[in-house]
Amino acid sequence: MNLYDRIPNNVNLSEDKKLQRALEKWLPNYLDWWREMGPEGFQDKDVWLRTAVDVGSEGWAHFDYVKMPDYRWGIFLEPPKPDTKVGFGDNYGRPAYQEVPGEFRNSLRRIIVTQGDTEPASVEQQRQLGKTCPSLYDLRNLFQVNVEEGRHLWAMVYLLHGYFGRDGRDEADALLERRSGNPDKPRILEAFNQPCDDWLNFFAFTMFTDRDGKYQLSALAESGFEPLARTCQFMLTEEAHHMFVGDTGLGRVVRRTAQLMKEGDVRELGGIPLEIIQKYINFWFSYSLDLFGGEISSNSADFFAAGLKGRFQEQKQYTEHTAANEIFTMQVVEDNQLKPREVPMRNALNEVLRGEYVKDCEKGLARWNKILAEAGLSERLYLPNPRFHRHVGEYAGHTFDLHGNLITREEFEKRKSEWLPAMEDREYVRSLMHPVTEMGKIANWIAPPAAGIKGKPFDFEYVRLG
């Protein structure tokens, strides 16, 4: 572990002078991007952050006050295991690839660039949120997520520089040039061009969109291209905290709303009504489902066959690793009707991964509904049908209601404001967003967390604003 190198790393960077020089050239451009597009207004504040100092599952993180531009971004891969094999597909059981297989060079580069692009995009989407934080605890969590997304960008840039030569370097530069929501140079995926300008958006984003990241990274962590697998394995340990922030954040909003529902009118009392929370769930869940790609995909079949992108927990969950003779049945739209279609399993792997994701999201919903039940309320939150409000894949171009029934476009347009956040919902939520920065205090629309971070109390000075 070379923690105090200019670029902290555990890949013996100092032994590869060419790569080290290339990354040291990229470093100042990254810092310029961070200063321009990172959290606005807090760059000189001390934030109580965790920094990766090891990659073992125990004790890999060190907590201390850091100014964000001084955060030790670095390159950390899970240590190599001896004799790693390709774990699935046509090359199952052969030695893992240490270099990019030539015929998959372009598609693998695209996977890495697309993953890499999401990391700085989310930092850009969230850069104004600090100014309206509901508490110092939440402010610190936002910044923790932001610096780690910055580190994930480093992880992908290491792969591009280290394994893709000249075009990898060009792609690494382009990752700092695109901007979330910019019509001329947008980020690659649409969920990452949506505004995330209030804290309800932030919690829904970290719950649903970061969770897509978990499933993409899990599938890549199975990869037979070993450097990619080891990179993703370590990113997943950091990603868990982002989903914790979203899951518990929404849970705390639900808890507060439930309290206010028993006291009177939630709006009059300055809370967020359940129907608005539901609309935010509908919005971010549906956009996040798009990130898995088309239901029927020849790319997914090719990547699996090549041993590059596996299934969720390929080694743990499956005993048969070729998926060559299986069939998957899914609903598709034909002659304006939903009909079942049988698809070779390998072509349905995006949909299989999406199914794992939906199951995971349902657990979050169950936790929030438990809060409602314990408050003695009969209302419940739910996930919309996965066909609802889709922009990618089989269901894009058709319109569905929340239950997944095909409806006309006119009907969808007529009812859209019941299902998705309308301008007035967004304005109402924004009107509640006033910063609360006194130690131990919390905004009126959200409940405090059950515990602080790393054994510290809720009223700890997580960010020094003075």
Ligand SMILES: [Fe+2]
């Ligand atoms: Fe990330």
Ligand SMILES: [Fe+2]
């Ligand atoms: Fe994340």
